[in-house]
Amino acid sequence: MSFDLDTKFAFQLDWNLLRTFLVIAEEGSITGAAHRLLRGQPSVSLALQRLETDLGCRLIDRGHGTFRLTAAGRQLHTECTELFSGVARIPELTHAASNEVSGEVNILLASHVVTPLLDAELSAMSAAHPKMRFSIRIDTSARVIHSVRERMASFGICLVNRRFSDLTYTHMYREFFGFYCGPTHPLFGRKGLSLHDLRQYPAVSFDTDDLNDALRPVALLRSKWGLDYDIVGRSSQLEEVRRMIQCGMGIGSLPIHVVEQDVARGLLWRLPPYDDPPEVDIFLIRSPRKRLNRAEALFVDNLEARIARTPLDARIYRDHPSEAP
Structure with missing residues (x-):
């Protein structure tokens, strides 16, 4: 030869x-x-x-x-x-005759993606296909998009500030951001406040809380009311932003539906604006050029179908989202 x-x-x-x-x-x-x-x-x-x-x-x-x-x-x-x-994909290809789906599903998420749509699909897939394995990684929305564009990730769920022609976007849900403070903050427990009352206090924020980044609606509100002059803490992770707020370091924005239990437990206090809070859309993004393994293709196709059959009103989370169908 x-x-x-x-x-x-x-x-x-x-x-x-x-x-x-x-x-x-x-x-x-x-x-x-x-x-x-x-x-x-x-x-x-x-x-x-x-x-x-x-x-x-x-x-x-x-x-x-x-x-x-x-x-x-x-x-x-x-x-x-x-x-x-x-x-x-070789093992699954060599067992293509089998009806049982196996393989690893790699999911890349922005840090504050909390939705029953994803939770319900994870539950359904793990129950129907016990040999499927799941890996969930958290990153900034910008890095999620970069990883999907470069085909380092099969798909991602994140905020979107700029759309790219080489990706597909499925509107997953809409969330709203409120401003909060922790128990030791001077504004904790006070009612009848206005945005003017927040100006004199330091703030914490997400790294993406910027006019040119994914949390632009929140950044616009901060800028309009002068709430962006003294940022004392930043993080790309929701848990760390919440930690800094709860510790009293400053006022910060968080998804309303994600932290309602913290408010009920007295760990956070909701601040203005109470009406018309900033809204942010979350998308499922994919690259048509990326070849998915059998498990990933099944999972993402089912997730897209679940999104499609859920009315938009049920995918708008002002408070706690209802159970997904």
């Missing part, structure tokens, strides 16, 4: 080097990759050097605090993602 150069390269290449490179790119560091792979850092660094030697090009610019993929590295990362996605 004769081989051309490309075929010969594929047979001679140590494919473990590609897996190591993929983990390095995902972790963003040699140290992180070594920890995830349960290998020593020198071993991982050597594997990267071997791969760069075999390919005859530099894949990562590193040194002096810099770590970023080169153009060749970005292209290889895309190919490796597709390659290992295909490899992961």
Whole structure:
């Protein structure tokens, strides 16, 4: 049998080097990759050097605090993602005759995605297909969108500030943000307040609470009433923003339906505006170019069907959302 150069390269290449490179790119560091792979850092660094030697090009610019993929590295990362996605589907493809669905469903969420639509689908899928496995990762909306666009994630659920033509968007639900303070704050328990009363106090916010980011409606309200001049704490995670508010560090915005139990327990106090609070839409986003495994395709198709059959009024959460059908 004769081989051309490309075929010969594929047979001679140590494919473990590609897996190591993929983990390095995902972790963003040699140290992180070594920890995830349960290998020593020198071993991982050597594997990267071997791969760069075999390919005859530099894949990562590193040194002096810099770590970023080169153009060749970005292209290889895309190919490796597709390659290992295909490899992961081999077991289910070899058992295609079976009616039982197995495989891993990777879900990427913005931090304050709380909806019975997702909860009901997770419950239904795990009950109907006990061999399915689920991995849920939390990130900022911007990173969720980036990961889906680059096909590093199968799909995501997040806020959307700017739409891209290479993604599809399904409107999942609408939530409303209220302003809150914690038990030790001077405004806690006070009624009849106005937005003017909030001006003199420090604030905490989400990283995306910006005029050019996903929480633009909240940022617009802050700017209009002068509530953005003294930001003493920021986080991309809802739990940490809530923690800072509860600790009395400052006034902050949170999804009304998510924290109503905290209000009932006396851990938070709702502040104005009481009428017409900022509204934010949450979307299920997908890339048509991304090949999903069987479990992921079934899950996301069923989730989209659940959204479609749920009336819009039932997907608008001013208070606690009702149970999904």
